[in-house]
Amino acid sequence: MPVRCRSLPKIRVALVGVGNCASALVQGLQYYSDRKEKECIGLRNIVLGGFGLNDIEVVAAFDIDERKVGKDLSEAVFAQPNNAPKLLDLAISNVIVNKGPVLDGVGEYTKQVVHVSIGSEANVPMVLKESDAEIVLNLLPSGAVKASQWYAEQSLVSGCAFVNATPSFIASDAAWANRFERAEIPLVGDDLIDQVGATTLHKTLLNLLSMNGVHITETYQLDVGGGTESLDTLERTKEVKRIVKTKSVEAALPYPASVVAGSTDYVDFLQNRRDSYFWIRGVYFGNVPMQMDLKLSTVDAPNAGSVLMDVIRAVKVARERRLKGSVVPICAYAFKHPPQIMSLETAEKLFSEFMAEEK
Numbered sequence: 627m628p629v630r631c632r633s634l635p636k637i638r639v640a641l642v643g644v645g646n647c648a649s650a651l652v653q654g655l656q657y658y659s660d661r662k663e664k665e666c667i668g669l670r671n672i673v674l675g676g677f678g679l680n681d682i683e684v685v686a687a688f689d690i691d692e693r694k695v696g697k698d699l700s701e702a703v704f705a706q707p708n709n710a711p712k713l714l715d716l717a718i719s720n721v722i723v724n725k726g727p728v729l730d731g732v733g734e735y736t737k738q739v740v741h742v743s744i745g746s747e748a749n750v751p752m753v754l755k756e757s758d759a760e761i762v763l764n765l766l767p768s769g770a771v772k773a774s775q776w777y778a779e780q781s782l783v784s785g786c787a788f789v790n791a792t793p794s795f796i797a798s799d800a801a802w803a804n805r806f807e808r809a810e811i812p813l814v815g816d817d818l819i820d821q822v823g824a825t826t827l828h829k830t831l832l833n834l835l836s837m838n839g840v841h842i843t844e845t846y847q848l849d850v851g852g853g854t855e856s857l858d859t860l861e862r863t864k865e866v867k868r869i870v871k872t873k874s875v876e877a878a879l880p881y882p883a884s885v886v887a888g889s890t891d892y893v894d895f896l897q898n899r900r901d902s903y904f905w906i907r908g909v910y911f912g913n914v915p916m917q918m919d920l921k922l923s924t925v926d927a928p929n930a931g932s933v934l935m936d937v938i939r940a941v942k943v944a945r946e947r948r949l950k951g952s953v954v955p956i957c958a959y960a961f962k963h964p965p966q967i968m969s970l971e972t973a974e975k976l977f978s979e980f981m982a983e984e985k
Protein backbone atom coordinates (compact mmCIF):
# COMPACT_ATOMS: atom_id res chain seq x y z
CA MET A 627 0.00 0.00 0.00
CA PRO A 628 1.16 3.56 -0.65
CA VAL A 629 1.66 4.32 2.99
CA ARG A 630 4.98 5.14 4.62
CA CYS A 631 7.65 2.74 3.51
CA ARG A 632 10.44 3.93 5.75
CA SER A 633 10.68 4.67 9.39
CA LEU A 634 12.32 7.98 8.53
CA PRO A 635 11.00 11.47 9.11
CA LYS A 636 8.56 12.65 6.45
CA ILE A 637 9.65 14.71 3.45
CA ARG A 638 8.86 18.25 4.56
CA VAL A 639 7.80 20.49 1.68
CA ALA A 640 7.05 24.23 1.54
CA LEU A 641 4.75 25.33 -1.29
CA VAL A 642 5.35 28.67 -2.99
CA GLY A 643 2.14 29.54 -4.84
CA VAL A 644 -1.14 27.88 -3.82
CA GLY A 645 -2.58 27.80 -7.33
CA ASN A 646 -3.95 24.98 -9.45
CA CYS A 647 -0.84 22.76 -9.37
CA ALA A 648 -0.62 23.06 -5.59
CA SER A 649 -4.30 22.13 -5.43
CA ALA A 650 -3.71 18.94 -7.43
CA LEU A 651 -0.69 17.99 -5.33
CA VAL A 652 -2.36 18.60 -1.96
CA GLN A 653 -5.55 16.80 -3.01
CA GLY A 654 -3.53 13.95 -4.56
CA LEU A 655 -1.59 13.34 -1.35
CA GLN A 656 -4.81 12.72 0.57
CA TYR A 657 -6.55 10.98 -2.34
CA TYR A 658 -3.84 8.32 -2.66
CA SER A 659 -3.05 8.02 1.04
CA ASP A 660 -6.34 6.20 1.67
CA ARG A 661 -5.94 3.74 -1.19
CA LYS A 662 -4.54 0.24 -1.43
CA GLU A 663 -1.74 -0.24 -3.95
CA LYS A 664 -3.93 -1.82 -6.63
CA GLU A 665 -6.34 1.10 -6.39
CA CYS A 666 -3.58 3.66 -6.97
CA ILE A 667 -4.46 4.29 -10.60
CA GLY A 668 -2.91 7.30 -12.31
CA LEU A 669 0.51 7.32 -10.70
CA ARG A 670 3.83 6.75 -12.37
CA ASN A 671 5.44 5.49 -9.15
CA ILE A 672 3.63 4.37 -6.03
CA VAL A 673 6.93 3.93 -4.17
CA LEU A 674 10.05 5.80 -5.27
CA GLY A 675 13.46 5.76 -3.59
CA GLY A 676 11.83 3.80 -0.78
CA PHE A 677 9.33 6.59 -0.14
CA GLY A 678 5.56 6.21 -0.37
CA LEU A 679 3.18 9.11 -0.80
CA ASN A 680 2.38 9.32 2.88
CA ASP A 681 6.01 10.22 3.40
CA ILE A 682 5.37 13.60 1.77
CA GLU A 683 4.10 16.30 4.11
CA VAL A 684 3.35 19.91 3.22
CA VAL A 685 4.57 21.93 6.19
CA ALA A 686 4.36 25.53 4.92
CA ALA A 687 2.70 27.50 2.11
CA PHE A 688 3.01 31.01 0.66
CA ASP A 689 0.70 33.00 -1.60
CA ILE A 690 -0.43 36.59 -2.05
CA ASP A 691 -4.13 36.29 -2.88
CA GLU A 692 -6.48 37.52 -0.13
CA ARG A 693 -8.72 34.50 -0.67
CA LYS A 694 -5.82 32.16 0.22
CA VAL A 695 -3.59 34.06 2.69
CA GLY A 696 -4.49 33.32 6.33
CA LYS A 697 -6.57 30.27 5.35
CA ASP A 698 -5.86 26.64 6.12
CA LEU A 699 -4.25 25.00 3.08
CA SER A 700 -7.19 22.57 2.83
CA GLU A 701 -9.46 25.58 2.17
CA ALA A 702 -7.02 27.76 0.21
CA VAL A 703 -6.49 25.20 -2.57
CA PHE A 704 -10.18 25.50 -3.50
CA ALA A 705 -10.27 29.32 -3.41
CA GLN A 706 -10.77 31.29 -6.61
CA PRO A 707 -9.30 31.88 -9.11
CA ASN A 708 -8.15 28.24 -8.77
CA ASN A 709 -10.25 26.05 -11.05
CA ALA A 710 -8.49 22.68 -10.74
CA PRO A 711 -11.01 19.86 -10.37
CA LYS A 712 -12.06 18.97 -6.84
CA LEU A 713 -11.19 15.31 -6.15
CA LEU A 714 -12.35 15.16 -2.53
CA ASP A 715 -13.04 17.09 0.68
CA LEU A 716 -9.74 17.75 2.40
CA ALA A 717 -8.99 17.24 6.07
CA ILE A 718 -7.80 20.34 7.96
CA SER A 719 -4.04 20.55 7.42
CA ASN A 720 -3.12 23.03 10.15
CA VAL A 721 -0.87 24.70 7.58
CA ILE A 722 -1.90 28.34 7.31
CA VAL A 723 -1.02 30.08 4.05
CA ASN A 724 1.48 32.90 4.68
CA LYS A 725 1.77 36.03 2.61
CA GLY A 726 5.02 36.40 0.71
CA PRO A 727 6.30 39.45 -1.20
CA VAL A 728 4.39 40.13 -4.42
CA LEU A 729 7.33 41.28 -6.57
CA ASP A 730 6.41 40.39 -10.17
CA GLY A 731 3.90 37.70 -9.12
CA VAL A 732 0.94 39.48 -10.73
CA GLY A 733 0.98 40.66 -14.33
CA GLU A 734 -1.23 43.18 -16.17
CA TYR A 735 -3.58 40.41 -17.31
CA THR A 736 -3.70 38.36 -14.10
CA LYS A 737 -4.43 41.39 -11.92
CA GLN A 738 -7.99 41.05 -13.22
CA VAL A 739 -8.29 37.69 -11.44
CA VAL A 740 -5.73 37.71 -8.59
CA HIS A 741 -6.70 39.87 -5.57
CA VAL A 742 -3.55 40.86 -3.73
CA SER A 743 -3.91 40.62 0.06
CA ILE A 744 -3.23 43.78 2.06
CA GLY A 745 -2.02 41.71 5.04
CA SER A 746 1.57 41.88 6.22
CA GLU A 747 4.29 39.74 4.76
CA ALA A 748 5.65 36.78 6.68
CA ASN A 749 9.34 36.41 7.42
CA VAL A 750 9.85 33.66 4.84
CA PRO A 751 13.20 32.25 6.12
CA MET A 752 11.74 32.14 9.63
CA VAL A 753 8.64 30.25 8.44
CA LEU A 754 10.87 27.80 6.56
CA LYS A 755 13.02 27.30 9.66
CA GLU A 756 10.15 26.96 12.11
CA SER A 757 8.29 24.51 9.88
CA ASP A 758 11.52 22.54 9.42
CA ALA A 759 10.95 22.54 5.63
CA GLU A 760 13.65 20.77 3.61
CA ILE A 761 12.32 21.30 0.07
CA VAL A 762 10.89 24.52 -1.38
CA LEU A 763 8.55 23.78 -4.29
CA ASN A 764 8.20 26.79 -6.58
CA LEU A 765 4.74 26.88 -8.19
CA LEU A 766 4.59 30.60 -8.95
CA PRO A 767 3.11 31.90 -12.23
CA SER A 768 5.46 31.47 -15.16
CA GLY A 769 5.92 35.25 -15.53
CA ALA A 770 7.05 35.64 -11.90
CA VAL A 771 10.75 35.56 -12.70
CA LYS A 772 11.93 37.91 -9.92
CA ALA A 773 9.70 36.25 -7.33
CA SER A 774 11.00 32.80 -8.38
CA GLN A 775 14.57 34.02 -7.99
CA TRP A 776 13.69 35.58 -4.64
CA TYR A 777 12.39 32.23 -3.35
CA ALA A 778 15.51 30.49 -4.70
CA GLU A 779 17.51 32.94 -2.55
CA GLN A 780 15.38 32.11 0.50
CA SER A 781 16.03 28.41 -0.13
CA LEU A 782 19.75 29.06 -0.15
CA VAL A 783 19.54 31.09 3.05
CA SER A 784 17.43 28.41 4.72
CA GLY A 785 19.36 25.35 3.50
CA CYS A 786 16.31 23.98 1.62
CA ALA A 787 16.50 22.13 -1.71
CA PHE A 788 14.76 24.10 -4.48
CA VAL A 789 12.38 22.63 -7.05
CA ASN A 790 11.54 25.04 -9.88
CA ALA A 791 8.39 23.95 -11.71
CA THR A 792 8.21 27.29 -13.56
CA PRO A 793 9.91 28.11 -16.87
CA SER A 794 12.20 30.74 -15.23
CA PHE A 795 15.78 29.61 -15.83
CA ILE A 796 17.22 28.68 -12.44
CA ALA A 797 18.37 25.03 -12.39
CA SER A 798 19.46 25.41 -16.03
CA ASP A 799 21.38 28.60 -15.24
CA ALA A 800 25.06 27.95 -14.46
CA ALA A 801 25.34 30.85 -11.99
CA TRP A 802 22.40 29.61 -9.89
CA ALA A 803 23.60 26.01 -10.10
CA ASN A 804 27.03 27.10 -8.82
CA ARG A 805 25.49 28.95 -5.91
CA PHE A 806 23.51 25.86 -4.86
CA GLU A 807 26.62 23.76 -5.34
CA ARG A 808 28.65 26.04 -3.07
CA ALA A 809 25.83 25.95 -0.49
CA GLU A 810 25.78 22.11 -0.81
CA ILE A 811 22.04 22.04 -1.59
CA PRO A 812 20.26 20.21 -4.44
CA LEU A 813 18.46 22.22 -7.12
CA VAL A 814 16.12 20.88 -9.84
CA GLY A 815 14.14 22.43 -12.74
CA ASP A 816 13.16 24.12 -14.98
CA ASP A 817 9.55 23.93 -16.25
CA LEU A 818 7.86 20.73 -15.13
CA ILE A 819 7.02 18.03 -17.67
CA ASP A 820 3.36 16.97 -17.61
CA GLN A 821 2.28 13.37 -17.05
CA VAL A 822 0.31 13.43 -20.31
CA GLY A 823 2.38 16.17 -21.82
CA ALA A 824 1.92 17.67 -25.24
CA THR A 825 5.69 18.10 -25.55
CA THR A 826 6.37 14.48 -24.60
CA LEU A 827 3.65 13.20 -26.94
CA HIS A 828 4.95 15.35 -29.78
CA LYS A 829 8.53 14.12 -29.25
CA THR A 830 7.37 10.50 -29.04
CA LEU A 831 5.38 10.76 -32.28
CA LEU A 832 8.29 12.36 -34.12
CA ASN A 833 10.70 9.81 -32.74
CA LEU A 834 8.45 6.91 -33.76
CA LEU A 835 7.96 8.26 -37.27
CA SER A 836 11.64 9.01 -37.83
CA MET A 837 12.64 5.60 -36.41
CA ASN A 838 10.42 4.10 -39.12
CA GLY A 839 12.24 6.00 -41.84
CA VAL A 840 9.78 8.88 -42.24
CA HIS A 841 11.54 12.16 -42.97
CA ILE A 842 9.70 14.91 -41.06
CA THR A 843 9.85 18.24 -42.84
CA GLU A 844 7.57 20.49 -40.76
CA THR A 845 5.65 20.20 -37.53
CA TYR A 846 3.88 22.37 -34.98
CA GLN A 847 2.18 21.94 -31.63
CA LEU A 848 0.05 24.75 -30.24
CA ASP A 849 -2.32 24.80 -27.30
CA VAL A 850 -5.03 26.82 -25.57
CA GLY A 851 -5.94 26.67 -21.88
CA GLY A 852 -8.27 28.26 -19.35
CA GLY A 853 -6.27 28.31 -16.08
CA THR A 854 -4.79 31.52 -14.60
CA GLU A 855 -1.43 30.25 -15.83
CA SER A 856 -2.62 30.41 -19.45
CA LEU A 857 -3.68 34.04 -18.89
CA ASP A 858 -0.23 34.86 -17.49
CA THR A 859 1.44 33.04 -20.38
CA LEU A 860 -0.52 35.08 -22.89
CA GLU A 861 0.95 38.29 -21.48
CA ARG A 862 4.39 37.38 -20.22
CA THR A 863 5.82 34.00 -21.14
CA LYS A 864 4.53 33.03 -24.56
CA GLU A 865 7.97 33.64 -26.02
CA VAL A 866 10.00 31.79 -23.39
CA LYS A 867 7.61 28.82 -23.48
CA ARG A 868 7.92 28.72 -27.26
CA ILE A 869 11.72 28.63 -27.00
CA VAL A 870 11.72 25.94 -24.28
CA LYS A 871 9.17 23.70 -26.02
CA THR A 872 10.61 24.14 -29.52
CA LYS A 873 14.15 23.30 -28.35
CA SER A 874 12.88 20.27 -26.52
CA VAL A 875 10.90 19.00 -29.54
CA GLU A 876 13.77 19.65 -31.96
CA ALA A 877 15.96 17.37 -29.81
CA ALA A 878 13.66 14.42 -30.67
CA LEU A 879 14.68 14.43 -34.33
CA PRO A 880 18.10 13.24 -35.49
CA TYR A 881 18.10 15.88 -38.27
CA PRO A 882 16.94 19.52 -38.59
CA ALA A 883 13.29 20.21 -39.49
CA SER A 884 10.98 23.22 -39.24
CA VAL A 885 9.57 22.98 -35.72
CA VAL A 886 7.24 25.33 -33.83
CA ALA A 887 5.93 24.39 -30.39
CA GLY A 888 4.30 26.78 -27.95
CA SER A 889 1.20 28.17 -26.27
CA THR A 890 -1.23 30.30 -28.20
CA ASP A 891 -4.08 31.66 -26.14
CA TYR A 892 -6.29 31.81 -23.05
CA VAL A 893 -9.90 30.65 -23.38
CA ASP A 894 -11.62 31.34 -20.04
CA PHE A 895 -14.51 28.90 -20.45
CA LEU A 896 -12.10 25.99 -20.80
CA GLN A 897 -11.56 26.38 -17.01
CA ASN A 898 -8.51 24.25 -16.09
CA ARG A 899 -8.67 22.29 -19.35
CA ARG A 900 -6.11 22.47 -22.14
CA ASP A 901 -6.50 21.57 -25.80
CA SER A 902 -3.27 20.80 -27.66
CA TYR A 903 -3.13 20.59 -31.44
CA PHE A 904 -0.40 18.70 -33.32
CA TRP A 905 0.37 18.89 -37.00
CA ILE A 906 3.11 16.83 -38.62
CA ARG A 907 4.18 16.65 -42.26
CA GLY A 908 6.84 14.41 -43.77
CA VAL A 909 7.69 12.06 -46.58
CA TYR A 910 8.20 8.32 -46.56
CA PHE A 911 8.87 5.52 -49.12
CA GLY A 912 9.40 6.89 -52.63
CA ASN A 913 9.19 10.47 -51.31
CA VAL A 914 5.43 10.00 -50.83
CA PRO A 915 4.01 12.68 -48.47
CA MET A 916 2.21 11.97 -45.18
CA GLN A 917 0.41 14.35 -42.87
CA MET A 918 -0.99 14.00 -39.34
CA ASP A 919 -3.47 16.19 -37.42
CA LEU A 920 -4.17 15.39 -33.78
CA LYS A 921 -5.88 16.99 -30.79
CA LEU A 922 -5.16 16.13 -27.15
CA SER A 923 -7.51 17.35 -24.38
CA THR A 924 -6.24 17.29 -20.80
CA VAL A 925 -6.78 19.09 -17.48
CA ASP A 926 -3.73 21.09 -16.46
CA ALA A 927 -3.34 20.73 -12.71
CA PRO A 928 -3.76 16.94 -12.34
CA ASN A 929 -1.25 16.63 -15.16
CA ALA A 930 1.41 17.93 -12.77
CA GLY A 931 0.49 15.80 -9.71
CA SER A 932 2.26 12.51 -10.37
CA VAL A 933 5.43 14.17 -11.69
CA LEU A 934 5.60 16.51 -8.66
CA MET A 935 5.25 13.54 -6.31
CA ASP A 936 8.16 11.81 -8.07
CA VAL A 937 10.32 14.94 -8.03
CA ILE A 938 9.77 15.53 -4.30
CA ARG A 939 10.82 11.96 -3.46
CA ALA A 940 13.80 12.01 -5.84
CA VAL A 941 15.00 15.32 -4.35
CA LYS A 942 14.76 13.79 -0.88
CA VAL A 943 17.01 10.97 -2.13
CA ALA A 944 19.40 13.61 -3.52
CA ARG A 945 19.47 15.30 -0.11
CA GLU A 946 20.18 12.03 1.63
CA ARG A 947 23.11 11.47 -0.75
CA ARG A 948 24.30 15.01 0.00
CA LEU A 949 24.15 15.99 -3.69
CA LYS A 950 24.60 19.65 -4.47
CA GLY A 951 23.84 22.01 -7.36
CA SER A 952 21.63 20.95 -10.29
CA VAL A 953 20.87 17.23 -10.10
CA VAL A 954 20.89 16.33 -13.81
CA PRO A 955 19.06 12.94 -13.71
CA ILE A 956 16.06 14.49 -11.89
CA CYS A 957 16.09 17.63 -14.07
CA ALA A 958 16.19 15.58 -17.27
CA TYR A 959 13.42 13.18 -16.14
CA ALA A 960 10.91 15.73 -14.92
CA PHE A 961 11.58 19.09 -16.58
CA LYS A 962 11.29 20.53 -20.08
CA HIS A 963 14.34 22.79 -19.72
CA PRO A 964 16.98 20.87 -17.77
CA PRO A 965 20.65 21.97 -17.65
CA GLN A 966 21.38 19.34 -20.33
CA ILE A 967 18.78 18.58 -22.98
CA MET A 968 18.63 14.90 -23.97
CA SER A 969 16.31 12.37 -25.58
CA LEU A 970 13.40 10.92 -23.57
CA GLU A 971 15.05 7.47 -23.54
CA THR A 972 18.37 8.83 -22.24
CA ALA A 973 16.58 10.87 -19.58
CA GLU A 974 14.53 7.84 -18.44
CA LYS A 975 17.62 5.64 -18.29
CA LEU A 976 19.61 8.22 -16.35
CA PHE A 977 16.80 8.64 -13.84
CA SER A 978 16.29 4.88 -13.28
CA GLU A 979 20.02 4.42 -12.79
CA PHE A 980 20.06 7.35 -10.37
CA MET A 981 17.18 5.93 -8.33
CA ALA A 982 18.74 2.44 -8.34
CA GLU A 983 22.15 3.63 -7.08
CA GLU A 984 23.25 2.45 -3.67
CA LYS A 985 22.63 5.02 -0.96
Ligand SMILES: NC(=O)c1ccc[n+]([C@@H]2O[C@H](COP(=O)([O-])OP(=O)(O)OC[C@H]3O[C@@H](n4cnc5c(N)ncnc54)[C@H](O)[C@@H]3O)[C@@H](O)[C@H]2O)c1
Pocket residue numbers: 642643644645646647648688689690691708726727728729730731732740764765766767768769770773791792793817818819820853854855926927928929930
Ligand atom coordinates in the same frame (compact mmCIF):
# COMPACT_ATOMS: atom_id res chain seq x y z
N1 LIG B 1 0.53 20.91 -15.52
C1 LIG B 1 0.80 22.11 -15.07
O1 LIG B 1 -0.06 22.78 -14.55
C2 LIG B 1 2.21 22.68 -15.21
C3 LIG B 1 3.14 22.04 -16.03
C4 LIG B 1 4.39 22.61 -16.16
C5 LIG B 1 4.74 23.76 -15.48
N2 LIG B 1 3.82 24.35 -14.68
C6 LIG B 1 4.18 25.60 -13.99
O2 LIG B 1 3.79 25.57 -12.62
C7 LIG B 1 3.54 26.90 -12.18
C8 LIG B 1 2.23 26.93 -11.42
O3 LIG B 1 1.15 26.66 -12.30
P1 LIG B 1 -0.36 26.83 -11.77
O4 LIG B 1 -1.25 26.37 -12.86
O5 LIG B 1 -0.50 26.27 -10.40
O6 LIG B 1 -0.44 28.44 -11.69
P2 LIG B 1 -1.55 29.31 -10.93
O7 LIG B 1 -1.57 30.64 -11.59
O8 LIG B 1 -2.80 28.55 -10.78
O9 LIG B 1 -0.92 29.49 -9.46
C9 LIG B 1 0.07 30.43 -9.12
C10 LIG B 1 -0.15 30.83 -7.67
O10 LIG B 1 0.92 31.71 -7.29
C11 LIG B 1 0.37 32.77 -6.51
N3 LIG B 1 1.32 33.89 -6.53
C12 LIG B 1 1.50 34.86 -7.46
N4 LIG B 1 2.54 35.65 -7.10
C13 LIG B 1 2.98 35.20 -5.91
C14 LIG B 1 4.04 35.60 -5.03
N5 LIG B 1 4.82 36.64 -5.31
N6 LIG B 1 4.26 34.89 -3.90
C15 LIG B 1 3.47 33.82 -3.59
N7 LIG B 1 2.45 33.38 -4.40
C16 LIG B 1 2.22 34.06 -5.54
C17 LIG B 1 -0.98 33.05 -7.17
O11 LIG B 1 -1.83 33.76 -6.31
C18 LIG B 1 -1.44 31.62 -7.45
O12 LIG B 1 -2.12 31.09 -6.33
C19 LIG B 1 3.56 27.78 -13.45
O13 LIG B 1 4.78 28.47 -13.53
C20 LIG B 1 3.45 26.78 -14.59
O14 LIG B 1 4.09 27.22 -15.77
C21 LIG B 1 2.57 23.84 -14.53
